[in-house]
Amino acid sequence: MCLAIPGQIVEVVDDEHRLAMVDVAGVRRTVNVGLLDVNGTGVGPGDWVLIHVGFAISQVDEEEARATRELLERMGADYEQELEELKASVIE
Amino acid sequence: MKFVDEFRDAALGRAVAGEILSLVEPGRHYKVMEVCGGHTHSIYKYGVDDLLPANVELVHGPGCPVCVIPMGRVDDGIAIAKVPGVIFTCFGDMMRVPGSGGSLLDAKAAGADVRMVYSPLDALRIAKQNPDKQVVFFAIGFETTAPSTALTLKRARAEGVKNFSCICSHVTIVPPLRALLESPDLRLDGFIGPGHVSTVVGARPFEFIPDDYRKPVVVAGFEPLDILQAIAMILRQLAEGRCEVENQYKRVVPYEGNLRALEVLAEVFELRPHFEWRGLGFISHSGLKLSEAYADLDAELRFSVPGVRVADPKACQCGEVLKGVIKPWECKVFGTACTPERPIGTCMVSSEGACAAYYNFGRFAREREVV
Numbered sequence: 001m002c003l004a005i006p007g008q009i010v011e012v013v014d015d016e017h018r019l020a021m022v023d024v025a026g027v028r029r030t031v032n033v034g035l036l037d038v039n040g041t042g043v044g045p046g047d048w049v050l051i052h053v054g055f056a057i058s059q060v061d062e063e064e065a066r067a068t069r070e071l072l073e074r075m076g077a078d079y080e081q082e083l084e085e086l087k088a089s090v091i092e
Numbered sequence: 093m094k095f096v097d098e099f100r101d102a103a104l105g106r107a108v109a110g111e112i113l114s115l116v117e118p119g120r121h122y123k124v125m126e127v128c129g130g131h132t133h134s135i136y137k138y139g140v141d142d143l144l145p146a147n148v149e150l151v152h153g154p155g156c157p158v159c160v161i162p163m164g165r166v167d168d169g170i171a172i173a174k175v176p177g178v179i180f181t182c183f184g185d186m187m188r189v190p191g192s193g194g195s196l197l198d199a200k201a202a203g204a205d206v207r208m209v210y211s212p213l214d215a216l217r218i219a220k221q222n223p224d225k226q227v228v229f230f231a232i233g234f235e236t237t238a239p240s241t242a243l244t245l246k247r248a249r250a251e252g253v254k255n256f257s258c259i260c261s262h263v264t265i266v267p268p269l270r271a272l273l274e275s276p277d278l279r280l281d282g283f284i285g286p287g288h289v290s291t292v293v294g295a296r297p298f299e300f301i302p303d304d305y306r307k308p309v310v311v312a313g314f315e316p317l318d319i320l321q322a323i324a325m326i327l328r329q330l331a332e333g334r335c336e337v338e339n340q341y342k343r344v345v346p347y348e349g350n351l352r353a354l355e356v357l358a359e360v361f362e363l364r365p366h367f368e369w370r371g372l373g374f375i376s377h378s379g380l381k382l383s384e385a386y387a388d389l390d391a392e393l394r395f396s397v398p399g400v401r402v403a404d405p406k407a408c409q410c411g412e413v414l415k416g417v418i419k420p421w422e423c424k425v426f427g428t429a430c431t432p433e434r435p436i437g438t439c440m441v442s443s444e445g446a447c448a449a450y451y452n453f454g455r456f457a458r459e460r461e462v463v
């Protein structure tokens with residue numbers, strides 16, 4: 001549960017609840033991006049974020065996102081499991 | 093020297109390993125604690141310790157949120173899960189943590205409706221889909237995870253979801269570190285600060301470590317190269333007689349943390365006077381509970397829970413492992429009575445737990461390669 005996995009925001013799907021569709025290694029799921037709101041603005045389409053338990057906890061650049069994903073892919077089973085859990089998640 | 097081809101930049105990896113070698117004083121033994129279970133996992137997965145001189149020892153810290161949950165808390169969760177009409181939700185790892193009479197998984201097998209969720213927002217959705225049931229979320233985790241629970245509770249409140257509540261076992265990172273620093277059994281030279289927790293709290297809360305205890309702290313990322321660099325930075329501080337908080341993970345961690353996340357934490361939670369940690373006992377102001385304003389969403393108030401302290405099993409040495417006093421394989425039941433399939437202690441449950449990391453990567457009792 002401690003992993004934070006990188007994803008790219010596709011679109012904000014529910015502005016009121018700060019939900020955005022993210023692409024995580026080809027899997028599209030909804031996550032909350034409200035923790036990254038600063039002074040009324042937040043992350044938007046194209047931005048890369050690290051996702052933990054369905055919430056974006058930090059914004060990173062593309063290079064960092066790529067490197068983090070490679071690190072996680074080499075972890076094998078734990079990353080696979082985290083992706084499976086993300087796939088099973090339905091945040092609305 | 094072990095080949096560093098797993099590194100983002102192998103040449104840099106070799107250079108940092110060389111730098112570490114040049115910074116250590118022969119004859120001095122260095123003990124560096126990695127606070128976070130994510131670091132423990134990377135260290136054993138990538139064999140970071142194999143790249144260190146023999147007199148630099150890495151000690152595992154208490155930063156695995158599943159590992160620190162005491163038996164009594166699991167029992168409290170199970171008591172609620174067994175109430176008819178309750179759907180009990182928790183993260184996958186939490187389901188296997190042993191309580192005094194089995195785990196949540198055992199309770200599920202015995203008929204309780206226990207469901208694994210990826211996110212607290214999944215638990216809230218289940219509540220909305222099952223208005224005739226009480227849905228309880230077992231919240232665990234450090235400051236990395238607590239803001240997610242806080243935002244979920246804020247949303248439950250805003251939407252008037254009446255059948256949702258939370259049993260809060262969130263913990264904070266600073267008090268156990270202070271407890272370790274006060275403990276006489278352990279002499280540490282420096283700390284590798286946790287990466288993800290620091291995205292929320294920032295690096296500033298660790299300033300008490302150099303200020304009060306004169307020891308360096310370097311907040312680090314999770315790649316093997318990050319960890320190696322952090323060790324080099326700690327050793328450089330020691331060699332130069334400095335001690336301060338440095339941030340190796342600037343690309344992700346702002347020194348001041350995530351102010352929005354800290355704000356929601358302050359709104360939704362308050363510190364408990366005491367919280368029990370597995371193997372470490374009670375630590376003051378180390379756990380979170382729902383604040384007065386959110387008390388109606390507190391499962392501990394909505395349901396009756398035993399709330400009793402249950403001593404760890406005799407054979408279990410998780411406390412010593414969490415304090416870094418013994419290595420996982422030195423526990424008498426490691427790999428025999430206690431395995432990831434049938435854990436006796438929590439450190440074997442989560443893959444971030446030190447015992448599971450050693451077990452999974454076959455690094456127990458293994459000779460270190462000569463650097």
Ligand code: SF4
Nearest residue numbers: 410423430437440447
């Ligand atoms: S081997 Fe099991 S009982 Fe022993 S310290 Fe590790 S998790 Fe705890």
